[in-house]
């Protein structure tokens with residue numbers, strides 16, 4: 554029996570390939586202690602049967618298509634990416650963090666974000682192409698109304714503060730509350746991220762982290778300290794975000810399919826009457842930046 558995987562689009566760069574489950578920063582404030590992918594997710598990825606999750610791969614065999622998803626009239630849209638929203642006070646380093654990760658650059662000069670902006674970063678998680686759509690929002694009060702319009706549909710909310718200015722940590726509760734208001738309860742992974750780690754000595758950093766970890770636990774968020782200047786923990790952090798978001802998407806898809814589709818034999822799928830539920834491809838903004 555011949556089997557072929559038909560990839561669409563160029564391969565992702567080597568440092569965006571995630572094969573093993575990325576570790577958390579500290580078990581004291583961690584969303585997931587497991588050090589490997591969920592068993593069902595690993596199997597689904599090995600079989601390339603991640604359903605609507607992942608990008609542009611169709612598993613074709615001599616004896617017919619592995620799934621009938623692709624050939625139906627009411628094909629569910631593929632969930633190619635997770636929407637990630639980054640919020641926090643002005644000047645804490647949201648743009649710098651995203652630019653360090655996506656472009657590997659750092660600018661010492663401050664240029665306020667006006668409204669919102671986003672980057673799409675492609676990964677390969679457990680062999681499946683998957684992307685993060687990372688939304689950078691403005692911390693300045695006058696742009697808040699524009700930015701908050703883009704909180705909806707987030708799978709991940711990253712609340713940031715400056716490790717050298719603990720007032721910005723106090724404000725993270727409000728940022729999180731505002732972002733959560735636009736999303737269904739329990740649908741988002743929450744992260745609390747302390748920025749500018751390079752500016753603190755070991756002891757001062759540890760003291761700030763104790764406070765932050767306490768708050769992260771109250772928020773039910775995972776905690777990370779990073780530096781956009783040196784790049785410390787930046788890649789590890791976003792890899793963790795991508796892996797958690799991807800894993801949840803696959804699990805949700807498996808759950809949806811098992812309730813909507815009866816499984817036959819080794820996992821071939823038969824369509825039931827009615828429309829499969831829509832997946833939530835994140836929307837593009839009609840306009841970017843300030844009006």
Ligand SMILES: Nc1nc2c(ncn2[C@@H]2O[C@H](COP(=O)(O)OP(=O)(O)OP(=O)(O)O)[C@@H](O)[C@H]2O)c(=O)[nH]1
Pocket residue numbers: 641642643644645646647648649650660661662663664665666667690691692693748749750751752779780781782783
């Ligand atoms: N030393 C150091 N400086 C940083 C770091 N990250 C950001 N900065 C500096 O902090 C300032 C603010 O960074 P931005 O990334 O523009 O802050 P922001 O949160 O996007 O600000 P708004 O767009 O106004 O919400 C800039 O001067 C950056 O160079 C870091 O990790 N270390």
Ligand SMILES: [Mg+2]
Pocket residue numbers: 647648649664665666689690691692
């Ligand atoms: Mg900014």
